[in-house]
Amino acid sequence: MKVPSFSTFSISSVASVDITEKRNTTSDFILLGIFNHTRPHLFIFMIVLTMAIASLTGNALMLLLIHLDPRLHRPMYFLLSQLSLMDMMLVFTIVPKMAADYLTCNKSISPAGCGLQIFVSLTLGGGESFLLAAMSYDRYVAVCHPLRYPVLFNWQLCLQMTLGSWFLGAVDGLMQAAATLSFPFCSSHVIDHFFCEAPMLVRLACADTSVFENVMYICCVLMLLVPFSLILTSYSVILSTVLQMHSLDARKKALATCSSHLAVVGLFYGAAIFIYMRPKSYRSANHNKIVSAFYTIFTPVLNPLIYSLRNSEVKEALKKWLGKCSNFKCHQT
Template identity: 80%
Template sequence: MKIWNTTSDFILLGLFNYTGAHLFLFVMVLTIAFSSLVGNALMILLIHQDARLHTPMYFLLSQLSLMDMMLVSTVVPKMAADYLTGHKSISPAGCGLQIFIFLTLGGGECFLLAAMSYDRYVAVCHPLRYPILMSWQLCLRMTVGSWFLGAADGLMQAAATLSFPFCDAREINHFFCEAPTLVRLACADTVVFEYVMYICCVLMLLVPFSLILISYSLILAAVLEMRSREAHKKAFATCSSHLFVVGLLYGAAIFIYLRPKSYRSANHDKIVSVFYTIFTPVLNPIIYSLRNSEVKEALRKCMSQCATLNHD
């Protein structure tokens, strides 16, 4: 099989074809992506503007919204441009950049969600010690650590993936550059790289996921000891909705990155990737924030101020 140099472009086959049904799905995906950008941008604005939201919990939420906005912006515009123009090529540099940014945000979000679960655990189980156990210094360290670990994983996988020689079949059956899909095109032994990538994914996915499950288990155990039935309902509703989003994100990521190579299907990978690149970011501001009474009050205050300015 012919090996081609790394200066040649890749071809992204995309997610949709040009049938009427796929055109409808394309419009729906764009609508969801736009809603995600608006919802997360609104969350960042409200947290920045309202002094009552200047707490570690909401700071972590603002970082989650920032990551989700960047994730959608990394994947959807390129996918939409390819579909509308028919020009589906992407340079190796562009592909490497997409892998790096995507893994930085995805990995960073995994650790950030673990930090958020710890914040909720402290708030529910140790409310009087919250200022000490969840100080601003610790909050900033966890945030910087999340970005750093995600960036380290993204840089390593992007550099290693593009270091392989690729065969003449340079078509990527995906709607963006994702490391496991790109490795399939390599004309070299990738066993060592896949083993290292597997170890990294275990650390990036299963470790924070385990911490999240432990935190919410302790929260539920503490709530069950309370006598208030209303507290039970509120805690179960909050924890179940949070765990739903966490499960959707981690489940899809584990399916893509920890599944044995022999069981992988390009079409399945594309569909599953949609969940954590497009659908999860639109759910986060709803589940984590817009159902929160403090955020609703901040939104009403912001709308009232805007109405006053327009009236003047």
């Protein structure tokens, strides 16, 4: 069986023309999607759908464990629960529409629906960026000032950082969604993507968008680089502290505490920088689709796996919960 290349992940130009001719009389947009109706693409679609379900299940389980286990009622795990919530919302925003478009061949999306996708995806992306910075500060305090942890990172500060992350993400999402939809669009309304992203939508505008694109680029840089700078600063200090530790066990414990968060940071910022911070001349629609699928579908699957497999407290909570479930089933039978 021939494996399709990345360039085949878009609908053929003939199909695009047919869709455009049928839809260009309405104000709805057309999402070309990422899969064709071929056997190889159907197989890949089933894999993507399975991973999306696994993502929802894994993040829901993480939320449940953090809520039920008293040992996980700490600021660190509250931030982790917010990360799981953001990942679930992102999957819910993107995957059901993508799957419905593929299965029903009805690829239209209203301007309101398109704006909602832009708002929610940017809110969650920006919120997660600042949330990861808050989590890095939590790790800094835990490693560098463990005795002062209850003072330096208390519940009040944790809640303020969490609300701030959601608020800043929402402000960025609202501004970009409103500005993007304020442009007049060309008659085709065809978006070469599987969900509405601001950079892809701006390409369809029948107006000069250079000022907005520059402002959007600056906003993305600030939303990504400011938290990323805080993360780098936190982990630079953590690394310096770890290298000064005399106990090998203490070093291993400190590195194990931070490795999960660093893995999530690498996945998130790698995809985000590739999508939003590349020069326009280097942007490709097919590459954007692949990377967007990575951070909207695959990364939310990996996050709970990374934290559950590398965190002993989460693993103990999971074993305890599974033990209770098995005992309950035994009593029922």
